Amino acid sequence: MPQYLIEFRFQGYARKYLKRSIFDVARKFRVKGVTRRRPVPHITLIGPFETREIKRVIMDVESVAKKYNLVNFKLIGFGYFNNPGGKVIYADIEPSKELEELRWELSKRLMRYARLKEWDTRERFSFHATIAFKDIDRKFSEIWSYLKHKEKPNIDQHLLRITIIGKGGKIVCEYDLMLKRLLNRRAALSGKVWKRTIFMFRVKLFRRRLLAAIKRVSGISW
Numbered sequence: 001m002p003q004y005l006i007e008f009r010f011q012g013y014a015r016k017y018l019k020r021s022i023f024d025v026a027r028k029f030r031v032k033g034v035t036r037r038r039p040v041p042h043i044t045l046i047g048p049f050e051t052r053e054i055k056r057v058i059m060d061v062e063s064v065a066k067k068y069n070l071v072n073f074k075l076i077g078f079g080y081f082n083n084p085g086g087k088v089i090y091a092d093i094e095p096s097k098e099l100e101e102l103r104w105e106l107s108k109r110l111m112r113y114a115r116l117k118e119w120d121t122r123e124r125f126s127f128h129a130t131i132a133f134k135d136i137d138r139k140f141s142e143i144w145s146y147l148k149h150k151e152k153p154n155i156d157q158h159l160l161r162i163t164i165i166g167k168g169g170k171i172v173c174e175y176d177l178m179l180k181r182l183l184n185r186r187a188a189l190s191g192k193v194w195k196r197t198i199f200m201f202r203v204k205l206f207r208r209r210l211l212a213a214i215k216r217v218s219g220i221s222w
Contacts, residue, residue: 001050001051001052001115002050002051002052002054002166002167003047003048003049003050003166003167004047004048004049004050004051004054004057004164004165004166004172005044005046005047005048005049005164005165006044006045006046006047006049006057006061006106006162006163006164006165007042007043007044007045007047007162007163007165008042008043008045008159008161008162008163009040009041009042009161009163010041010042010043010129010157011160011194013155014041014075014155014157015041017075017153017155018041018075018091018129018131019039019041021091021131021147021150022034022035022039022041022131022132023035023039025089025131025132025143025146025147026132028146029132029136029139029142029143029146031132031134031135031136031139031143032135034130034131034132034133034134037169040169041129042129042163043093043127043128043129045103045106045162046103046106046107046110046116046120047117047120047165048117049110049114049115049116049117049120050114050115051110051113051114051115053113053114054164054166054172056113057110057114057164058164058172058173058182060106060109060110061106061162061164061175062175062182063109064102064105064106064109065102065106065162065175065177066175066177066180068098068102068159068177069177069204070158070201070204070205070208071096071098071099071102071158071159071177072096072098072099072156072157072158072159073093073094073095073096073099073127073157073158073159074093074094074154074155074156074157075091075092075093075094075129075153075154075155075157076092076093076094076152076153076154077091077092077152077153078090078091078092078131078147078148078150078152079092079128080140080144081126086133086134086136086137087133087136087137087140088130088132088133089130089131089132089133089136089140089143089144089147090128090129090130090131091128091129091131091153092128093127093128093129094127095127099127099159100125102159103125103127104123104125107120107121131147158201158205159177160176160177160178160197160198160201161174161175161176161177161178161183161188161197162174162175162177163188170185171185171188171189172185173185173188174187174188176193176197178196178197178198178200178201178204179193179196179197179200
């Protein structure tokens with residue numbers, strides 16, 4: 001049965017910070033779990049999961065995501081999982097209520113027809129971006145000590161797009177929360193379209209901040 005992932009892919013400063021952290025750990029401790037393939041810093045929202053109804057997945061992603069606008073979250077430090085299959089070190093994510101609600105609503109929809117992993121069937125979810133895994137168990141203490149002494153990230157982010165990944169790690173499509181439209185693979189990889197996404201993000205963020213400032217100054221209770 002075909003396997004897919006639904007994720008958020010970092011851009012900008014957060015992407016550079018996470019890639020630098022991944023390669024710093026890989027070089028310093030000679031581990032290659034994350035860097036065997038070209039690392040793409042991301043948060044997995046659901047997956048991996050199996051389904052033969054990818055068109056239904058796409059429709060559900062669009063249906064859920066279009067209800068949301070500026071969905072924020074933060075990178076707040078580092079953490080680790082002590083999984084049966086091996087340890088995982090990650091950048092910790094502090095989600096907003098909107099991000100938690102979006103992921104859970106999407107998960108409940110996919111449960112009806114897709115084969116999800118156990119962690120995706122629970123409302124409580126650990127949002128994270130993986131830094132190192134697979135070949136780190138013997139060096140875990142050294143890596144963890146190194147990261148604990150690094151300056152903790154405190155990076156504000158917004159969920160601009162939701163990406164569906166298919167066979168070979170290729171983008172199937174993306175839903176753009178700023179443009180309120182579904183993007184095929186070509187549009188998802190287009191720098192021109194990305195510039196429009198960023199422009200609309202800045203416009204929406206400016207409007208939100210302006211409205212908040214007006215409320216503060218006027219003392220109006222909305």
